[in-house]
Every structure is written in structure tokens, then in C-alpha cells.
Amino acid sequence: MIVGVGITGRMVLIVGPSGSGKDTLLDYARERLRLHPGFRFVRRIITRPASPGEDHESVSEHEFQRLVSHNAFSLNWTAHGLSYGLPAAVDQWLADGTVVIANGSREVLPQARLRFPRLQIVNITAPSELLQRRLAERGRETGKSIRDRLARSETIEVVGSDVHNIDNSGPPAVAGEEFLRLLTFGADGGGAHLENS
Ligand SMILES: Nc1ncnc2c1ncn2[C@@H]1O[C@H](COP(=O)(O)OP(=O)(O)O)[C@@H](O)[C@H]1O
Numbered sequence: 337m338i339v340g341v342g343i344t345g346r347m348v349l350i351v352g353p354s355g356s357g358k359d360t361l362l363d364y365a366r367e368r369l370r371l372h373p374g375f376r377f378v379r380r381i382i383t384r385p386a387s388p389g390e391d392h393e394s395v396s397e398h399e400f401q402r403l404v405s406h407n408a409f410s411l412n413w414t415a416h417g418l419s420y421g422l423p424a425a426v427d428q429w430l431a432d433g434t435v436v437i438a439n440g441s442r443e444v445l446p447q448a449r450l451r452f453p454r455l456q457i458v459n460i461t462a463p464s465e466l467l468q469r470r471l472a473e474r475g476r477e478t479g480k481s482i483r484d485r486l487a488r489s490e491t492i493e494v495v496g497s498d499v500h501n502i503d504n505s506g507p508p509a510v511a512g513e514e515f516l517r518l519l520t521f522g523a524d525g526g527g528a529h530l531e532n533s
């Protein structure tokens with residue numbers, strides 16, 4: 337079994353423009369940490385119909401607003417004409433000292449910083465030609481929706497001492513290993529490691 341030594345519980349938000357590879361890197365890390373109880377990957381609640389890619393809980397806008405009114409979200413936001421939420425269970429996982437990892441939004445980082453005192457932001461980047469090609473190949477959005485996502489990608493800056501940038505313009509395993517290192521070595525870049533026993 338894999339056990340963690342010195343892993344510090346915290347919220348990790350992976351952000352970056354559409355097509356940069358957030359879901360790909362989340363899948364990479366989830367697969368490698370699946371036996372480790374100290375890490376939890378958040379299943380988001382989104383007003384998007386079930387679709388290839390991210391495994392999310394799909395709800396109507398009406399249901400989403402009902403959940404908001406019942407304080408069912410730890411953090412929620414809107415973008416691309418959709419509503420997104422991280423379930424309130426996140427707060428208990430954090431209180432338990434877990435490393436909680438979620439796909440976030442660059443625009444909601446100011447609120448996230450207030451919401452999560454121990455926050456690590458992982459900003460995934462790739463050149464715009466690659467974003468364009470990847471979104472077309474992914475096939476979840478088409479036409480105007482892709483153009484809107486590309487336009488948005490250039491409007492939001494991610495800066496701060498809590499931000500780690502990962503360039504995902506090479507093979508997914510290169511950025512994937514860098515992401516894993518950040519997750520397993522702690523927000524301060526040192527001290528923690530994983531052991532096999
Ligand atoms: N390093 C990479 N090299 C080539 N293709 C990639 C890489 N990372 C992601 N992709 C592909 O690009 C598309 C967008 O990736 P995805 O993980 O959905 O991005 P995001 O969640 O940031 O929008 C997907 O089809 C994915 O398979």
C-alpha cells in the first residue's frame with residue numbers, strides 16, 4: 337500500500353485556458369494517486385449535459401440554484417453560460433487534512449483565496465495555436481463556442497505567490513509528472529514525499 341509522509345492537507349485548484357489540458361492532467365494524477373487515501377479528486381456539479389471528457393454530475397440550472405440556496409457548494413461560479421460547483425463535502429475533507437484537488441476557474445480565484453486559507457493554484461499553459469487545435473480535436477464544443485473559449489483564454493491573467501505554472505505544450509506525461517510532484521511535495525515545494533510499503 338502507498339502511504340504518505342508529511343503531506344499537508346490543502347485545496348489544489350488546477351486552472352488554465354480551455355484546451356490547456358486540465359482534465360488530462362487531472363486524469364493522469366488521479367490514476368497514479370488512486371490508492372492514496374490522502375488525496376481526493378473532486379467530482380464537479382455542472383449544468384452541462386453528460387459529455388465525453390470530465391466525469392461530472394450533470395444538473396439543470398433550476399436544480400443548481402436549489403443547491404445554491406441549500407448551501408450545497410463549497411465554491412461555485414459561472415462561465416461559458418454554465419454553472420459549476422464544488423460540493424460542500426470538500427470542506428470536511430479539508431478539515432480532515434486531505435489534499436483536495438479540483439478543476440477551477442481563473443476568474444473565481446479571488447473568491448477561492450478567501451474561501452480556502454491553504455490554497456495551491458496550478459496554472460496550466462500552452463500556446464494559443466495548440467489550444468485551438470486541441471479544442472477542435474476534443475470535439476466537445478464547435479464553432480462559436482470554441483472561438484469564445486479561445487478569446488476568453490487571453491483575457492484572464494493568473495499571478496500570485498500561490499501560483500505554480502506548468503507548461504503543457506509537450507507530451508502529457510511531462511506536465512503530468514510535474515503536476516504529481518507539486519501534489520506530493522506540498523505547497524511549499526519541499527518536505528513531503530510518498531513511500532511504498
Ligand atoms: N500534452 C498534450 N499533448 C497533446 N494533446 C493534449 C495534451 N494535453 C491535452 N491534450 C488534448 O487536448 C484536448 C484538451 O485537453 P483537456 O484536458 O480537455 O483540456 P482542458 O480540460 O484544459 O480544457 C483533449 O483532447 C486532450 O486529449
Ligand SMILES: O=P(O)(O)OC[C@H]1O[C@H](OP(=O)(O)OP(=O)(O)O)[C@H](O)[C@@H]1O
Nearest residue numbers: 352353354355415420439440441442443
Ligand atoms: O475562468 P476560466 O479559467 O476561464 O474557467 C472557466 C471554466 O472553464 C473551465 O471549465 P470547462 O470544463 O467548461 O472547460 P474546459 O475544460 O474547456 O476548460 C474551468 O474549469 C472553469 O469551470
